[in-house]
Amino acid sequence: MSGYARRLTTEQEDRLSVWRALAEKAAPYTAALLYAARYVNAPGLGTLGAVDPRLRVFLDVDAMIEKWTDEESAQVLVHLMFHVMFDHHSLAEQKLQSDGDLSPDLWRMAADAAVNDDLEDAGITFPSTVSTTAEQIGMDRGLSAPEYYDELSRRAHDADMDLFHLHEMASDLMGGAITLGTDLQDRVSLDFLTxxxxxxxxxxxxxxxxxxxxxxxxxxxxxxxxxxAGPGRLGRWAEKITAPSVIPWQIVVGGYLRKAARRKPRGLLKTYSRASRRQAVRVRMPDGSRGRKIILPGTVRPVPTLVVIRDTSGSVSDRELGEMSREIEEIAVQCGVPEDRVFVLDVDDAVYRARSLSEKGVLRSATGGGGTDMRLGLAAIPEVFTEAPELVVVATDGGTSWPETPTAFPVVALVTSDGKDTTPAWIHSVSVHGVPA
Structure with a gap:
């Protein structure tokens, strides 16, 4: 394992918990990212913290403990989450493609200046000694990262500064090891991360x-x-993100299902529920005689289980159910989930028999037509299946009650475009567009 990047120790995890709690208190809306991030201890990083495109946060934890207060370290975490929120890694890729070159140093300065503008607008302070601000680079506040970068790039060219010999490092940036965050001044830090x-x-x-x-x-x-935040760039950004999604819901479901498939143990498992294809063996007794025949266990390859709960209340049309069901069937095929591991469970104000796709005509028929209560449908999963499914997809118009507490299995809700999304925060909901009502 590397002598540089490493896992956090128990003591460092405890201190990180303090910083994360303070960060959540300062910017409550960042909680989902703060707890989804993967934290890596990177002693000698040369800066307080950085984040890569895969949501890995690099922290020189010991240096942070020594030099900065818990509140300032929490501000670092919020700063890094803002880089993720505004997708500065993807913007860097776009800039490289459009301009043909990219100075990672200038891009970090531009991205930091843009983030610190938003932090100030949101009423969050940040240790100015460790991050670039618009004032420090003599530019107006309120610009985006590409706008800051263009001006810094123009100045560098006008001054004939030898910055763009670094453009070959841009490939490392796109590889994901070069990170965004507070200024990375030590070039060695970049080398050991890559x-x-x-x-x-x-x-x-x-x-x-x-x-x-x-x-x-x-x-x-x-x-x-x-x-x-209220009005301002942060508020406008939030309105844009929460507008009807342009990401097809099929991609979201496929992503969850592929992740579920990877969680299953690789290779083959032994089981006595299936006889071995090999010939049975006999144990030779101590006296040399042939003993009793022994049946060898067979093998089985674990596959994920997908459950599709269909809202069959009168408010959801048969055509909507049919379209979504067929799409989910196709996703399951692409992810390598066989028909007999995909189950359809119809729910209105009652729960009906779970049927696998291997049964004839499952997608062409639906049971029910009364009111809707998804609390019953989700509560029935442990009763119907001996093992928790890897993914449960709920196809609904949203007009239903939901459990208040999270289930033991992941749930994705597909809400029709004309429905009302009432899903709780612990359920990932996706608006389904392009399905006729």
């Missing part, structure tokens, strides 16, 4: 795209609920 890229997957598994999208969307929803 050199330990393979180790990082073991220390802190990278976040999937759908996890990051879901966390950012939750942040935006919390801001719109008046838990954060």
């Amino acid at each position: 050199s330990t890229w393979e180790d990082l997957d073991l220390i802190a598994p990278p976040a999937e795209d759908f996890e990051i999208v879901a966390a950012v969307h939750t942040v935006a929803e919390e801001i719109t609920k008046a838990k954060g």
Whole structure:
């Protein structure tokens, strides 16, 4: 394992919990990202903290404890979450593609200046000695990261500064090891992070795209609920993010299902519920005689279980149910989940028999038509299935009651575009567009 990036110790985890609690208190809307992030101890980082495109947060924990207060360290975490919220890594990729080169140093300065503008507007202070501000670079406040970058780039070219020999490092930036955060002044810090890229997957598994999208969307929803900033760029950003999603819901469901499939043990497991294909063996007794025949266990390859709960109340049309069911069936096929591991459970004000897709005509028929209570449907899962499914997808128009506490299995709600989304915060809901009512 790398001598640089490493897991946090128990004591460091405890201190991180304090910083995260203070960060959540200062900016409550960032909680989803703060708790979804993967934290890595990076002694000698040369700065307080940084974040990569896979939501891995690098912290020089010992230096933070020594030099800064808990409140200032919490401000660092909030600062890093703002980089994720405004998708500064993707903007850097776009800038590289459009301009043909990119100075990572100038981009970090530009992104930091943009973040600190928003932090100030939100009433959150930040240790100015460790991060670039618009005032420090002599520019007007309120610009975006690309706008700050363009001006810094123009100045560098006008002054004939030798900054763009670093453009070859842009490939490292896109690889994910170069991070955004407070100024990375020590070039060695960049080198050891890139050199330990393979180790990082073991220390802190990278976040999937759908996890990051879901966390950012939750942040935006919390801001719109008046838990954060009011008018201003942060408020406008939240309104844009919470507008009807342009990300197809199929991608979200597929992401959850692929993650569920990866959680299953790899390879084959032994089981006596299936006889071995090999010939049975006999144990030779001490006296040399042939003993009793022994049946060898067979093997089975674990596969995830997907449950689709369909809201069959009168407010959801048969056509909507059919369209969503067929899409989910196709997603399951693409993710390698066989028909006999995909179950359909119809629910209105009662719960009906779970049927697998291997049964004929399951998608063409629906049971029920009364009111709706998804509390019953989700509560029935442990009773119907001996093992918790890897994913439960609820297809509904949203006009239903939901459990107040999270279930032991992940739940994704597909809410029709003309429905009312009443899902609780612990359920990831997606608005389904393009399905005719």
